[in-house]
Amino acid sequence: MSAKAYVNKIAVAVPDYDVHRFSIGFAASQLADDPRRQAVFTRMAERSGIEHRYCCFPSADDPNGPAVDGAGRFTRGNFPSTATRMDLFAQAAPVLAQKAVDRLELGPDAARITHLIVTTCTGLASPGIDLEIIERCGLSPSVERTIVGFMGCYAAVNALKLAHHIVRSDPEARVLAVNVELCTLHLKETTDIERLLTFILWGDGAAAALVTAEPTGIALDSFRAVVAPDSRELMTWTVRNDGFDMVLSGQVPAAIHDTLSTRITDILGNRGLNNVDLWAVHPGGKSVLDAVERSLGLDGEALRPSREVLRLNGNMSSATVMFVLADMLAHRQADQIGCGMAFGPGLTAETFMFHTADAA
Incomplete structure (x- = not known):
């Protein structure tokens, strides 16, 4: 008989920098030439149901200033290329993923993980974040790895589905599913209100889950x-x-x-x-x-x-x-x-x- 799969633990993490209010200010500043549309945007932004969003990189001091981020990479009229954004992803995503996995408090059981599933749609690199997680979190180098890439917001469900199938086929399996996204890396300059409202939805975050046949959770x-x-x-x-x-x-x-x-x-x-x-x-x-x-x-x-x-x-x-x-x-x-x-x-x-x- 096939085993049943259980999500035993879930841990979550966000970066240190709350950028929501700044982002609204920056987005509104792009409509400064049209006060009526700026007022419409600000009113709609305040109805978003969002009070906080986090980013792996600190924002600048002034949302009306020449740069969006503290390091000056996102400068008005000269936002970075995809290559630069992918470099930033490779730098920050493993740190945020590790933060979530560490909060599972696996301890010595980290070495017992048999399968690693990673989902992300906001960055690409190879060798990738899966190998980074193995090294940073004390997993066995022989752990079976799967990356679910570019499926968007529903990818975590696909990760759970894979973990479900793995545990059902092998009751001894211990699956670590990690979801890590740096959505804020893909900010763009625009005066389109609908797109500006989309940008102020996105935050960075990570989650880690342990899925096994142990009947708890x-x-x-x-x-x-x-x-x-x-x-x-x-x-x-x-x-x-x-x-x-x-x-x-x-x-x-x-x-x-x-x-x-x-x-x-x-x-x-x-x-x-x-x-x-x-x-x-x-x-x-x-x-x-x-x-x-x-x-x-x-x-x-x-x-x-x-x-x-x-x-x-x-x-x-x-x-x-x-x-x-x-x-x-x-x-x-x-x-x-x-x-x-x-x-x-x-x-x-x-x-x-x-x-x-x-x-x-």
């Missing part, structure tokens, strides 16, 4: 991907000469609402909406959470963990849903049924069902 039950029809252009993530270019259409919440309204039965299987106790929803933005809430008829408390993660951290791409799941793991009661979901390019919803194996 959160049991992973099933997975299902749902693709919204005729939605490929609503959310895209492409590599350009001046960084990675995220397009996040204002139609995304409506597409999510319509897709969940018609496909939630497929996601839940034989469970009804009223049987779900926990909703681990990726907070892609306030409007996304509002759309999920409306489409499923959830009460205001159901998405509280997601809204709190958004408020404190913004959208950290693949790491974000793991922050939500970490909160649920820490405050779980026995025998709760949960549904997790994260959204990304496609437009795709990667979803999973889970239940709590014990109380916290």
Whole structure:
């Protein structure tokens, strides 16, 4: 009989520098020639549901000044190339990933990890972050490595899915899943309000999870991907000469609402909406959470963990849903049924069902 996979531990980490207020000021400064549009942007930014977002690099002192970052790499009219941004990723991402893994407090058990899964869509390098994690965190050099790259915000669900399959096929497996994203590296100069509002969603963050057959924590039950029809252009993530270019259409919440309204039965299987106790929803933005809430008829408390993660951290791409799941793991009661979901390019919803194996 196949073993069941359990998320035993989750640890999360953000960098030291809170850049949210500065970022709003910088974004508004790009509209200084049009006070009316600047006022519209500022009003919409204040309604984002976000109070803090973190970056691996400190911001400059003045959001109206010549540079965005303290080191002067992001200078007005001369933002860095993709090559420079990838150098910054290679410098900072392993440090942030290690911070999350260290908080798992694996101790000598780090050497018992058999599989390492890393998700990221904000940086590319080889030798990569997987080898850095092995060296920094005391894993065996022979650990089996997998990188899930460029899948966007839902990649953490795919990492859990891989871990689920690995443990089910090998009950002795001990899988470390690490999600690390430096979204703020891809800031661009623009006067497009929709794109400016997208930029002030993003923060840097990392999560680390231990998945094994030991029956404690959160049991992973099933997975299902749902693709919204005729939605490929609503959310895209492409590599350009001046960084990675995220397009996040204002139609995304409506597409999510319509897709969940018609496909939630497929996601839940034989469970009804009223049987779900926990909703681990990726907070892609306030409007996304509002759309999920409306489409499923959830009460205001159901998405509280997601809204709190958004408020404190913004959208950290693949790491974000793991922050939500970490909160649920820490405050779980026995025998709760949960549904997790994260959204990304496609437009795709990667979803999973889970239940709590014990109380916290």
